[in-house]
Amino acid sequence: MMAAVENVERAQSQTVTALLALRDLIVNGELKSGDRISELVMVERIGVSRTPLRTALVKLEQEGLIEEIPSGGYAVKAFSEADVFDAIEIRGTLEGLAARYAAERGVAQMRLAELRRCVETIDNTIHTDHMNDADFQTYLHANERFHALLAELSGSPALIREIERVARLPFASASAFVLAEASLPESQRILIIANEHHRAVVEAIENRESARAEAIMREHARLSHRNLMLAMRSQKTLDLVPGSALIRRRA
Template sequence: MESPVAQRIRELIVEGTLAPGTRVAEAAIAERLGVSRTPVRNALPALAMEGLLEPAGKRGWAVRGFSVEDSFRGTEIRCLLEGYAARELAARPDRGPVVAELRDCLAEGDAIFAKGHVVKEDEEAYGRMNRRFHDTINSGARDPLLSDLIHRVYAVPFVAPAVVAFNRVPLEEIFPILVSGHHQHHAIVDAIEAGQPDVAETLMRGHSSPARRSLGLDKLPEIALPDV
């Protein structure tokens, strides 16, 4: 489960408060956020896995330089690879248990959206559910090489499915975007369960649009992601 500290550090990077190349010191970040150094220390490696930080010196971190286009293209490539994973899973005769786990993810998402809107506190729950959904499909394909390639793409900033940036898009705008993406989740699972590899792959490949829109990546001139 992602910590609020990791979310807040990510926001500082996205907002440009922590600019590319900035050294990220545990003590300074802890003081800024009003927390102890321990949750900061735990959050930094996870943010490095997302591609937001890179090693700097001995056991240190710095904000990684990247462009909006990197994230845009990375999301496209992620969905192409995950489309193949969905295809392989849909063709497996033993996919039943995986489908059951995916249905559980759908129920979790349905519960988040049942109230007809989202609040800031939903960010962690949705990101966790979305990561679990995509990880379940990727692992369910049982293709180690494909899984490795997908996780390599996750290292591009804002490409990993657990990343949701509620601070970049107004909540009233992000709600229909996320609901649309979750409807796609339902259709993808239906195709996998029905044993329709072509349909499952096509739907997953098309899943990049709501992913980009939920991060504001479809509004390139309007957002302030670090661009170097």
């Protein structure tokens, strides 16, 4: 019995290892759009057996990073600009629904205080003359924490799963454009506007203004739309967006 449990745990651990390694290879551009994923090569490269590797490939297909090919196996997926905009819009719609649910169902002051601490941390980070690497890491953590908390406060496990699923697409996550934003002349203004959205949605949730809370988070996602358009003006800037190598740009 103990041996069986250990075998299951070992297989699960190898699946997680394979999943993280494959996702990293794709997001970093080492595996490019259209590349066929060879199981034998990946088994050797990652150091896992074929069964957990195949399980990881199925999970990556569900996430939308790879797709089955007619000849068998999987290839890295390519995304059009429209695909990316749609993914961002879907995240905004889902986070808007999370904010609506939180406002309608009510949130304890202690949980609202957690959101406010994220807002304050971001404020202290972005209102500086020059953000260094440590500042960006602080911003990144606080921003991701804010969005994760917002999903939790919806009180809907089904909605939380869907938000996590769309956010696994590297360019659709809440922090996808942080490094790209840093290289833009408008960076500080964009970050300030984004954090004002955070502040406003906390206020709307506290006041039980569900429609307002939903609208704010949908508008918040539109900032990512704008940031993508700005990033696309320069390949150097676009390269700072995780998974940008998967985006098939229009001529």
